[in-house]
Amino acid sequence: MRLRIVVIISLFLLVSCGKEDSAIPDVYVNYRFTDIEYQNGRNENLIYFVSGHGVAGLMIYKISDGNYVAFDRCSTVNPEKRCAVISDESAFTVTDPCSGGKFSILDGAPAKAPATRALKQYDVSFISGSYTVIN
Numbered sequence: 001m002r003l004r005i006v007v008i009i010s011l012f013l014l015v016s017c018g019k020e021d022s023a024i025p026d027v028y029v030n031y032r033f034t035d036i037e038y039q040n041g042r043n044e045n046l047i048y049f050v051s052g053h054g055v056a057g058l059m060i061y062k063i064s065d066g067n068y069v070a071f072d073r074c075s076t077v078n079p080e081k082r083c084a085v086i087s088d089e090s091a092f093t094v095t096d097p098c099s100g101g102k103f104s105i106l107d108g109a110p111a112k113a114p115a116t117r118a119l120k121q122y123d124v125s126f127i128s129g130s131y132t133v134i135n
Contacts, residue, residue, distance in 0.1 A: 024074050024120040029054050029135040038062060038131075045091045047105060049073065056084040058122070058133060059094065061105045068124045070133040071108045076117040077101040085119070 031053045033041075038060065042048045050058040056074035063069055073084040075096035083098035093102045093111050101115030108119035122133045 024055055024072055024076060024079050026135065027055055029058070029122055029133055031058060031133040032130045033060065033133075034130045038068070043087055045087045045105070047087055047094070049087075053133070054122070054135075055079075055120075056082045059085065059105070059119075060124070060133065063106060066126065068131055069106065069108075070122040070124050071103075071119040072122065074120065075099065075101060075103075075115070076110075076119060077114050 031050060033048070033050075038048050041050075046061065048058075048060040050060065054072040054074065056072060059071045059073050061069050073094075075081075075083045075085055075098065077083075077096050077099040081098055083096050085094040085096050085103060088095050088102065092105055094105055095102050096115065099114050100112070101110065102112035103109065103115055103119050104111050108121050110116055110118060122135050124131055124133050126132075
């Protein structure tokens with residue numbers, strides 16, 4: 001019985017350690033932008049890429065009037081490489097150029113293997129006339 005418990009605990013610890021190694025690190029993010037900055041900075045697929053924030057930069061997308069989503073550009077496929085996702089020809093996905101994995105711009109969900117984990121999402125709130133991306 002004790003051996004069975006030790007084996008179960010060991011397996012749990014082994015699996016837990018593997019998950020922690022593949023996570024996007026927590027970093028402090030506090031980035032402000034306005035609707036005008038988004039309009040002027042977005043690319044042809046309406047994605048606003050911001051360098052110098054998060055692990056590999058930020059990806060901001062307007063889902064409706066006054067509502068934005070923000071993700072870290074760091075791919076969850078081999079995150080230790082800090083490979084920043086790039087815009088696709090499709091208006092609804094971004095690609096990890098290092099692995100070929102794809103992610104939805106609407107919710108960060110994996111859209112094509114080898115991606116299996118969603119992009120790290122940040123909170124976006126409206127404060128005093130501008131939007132703030134925070135972690």
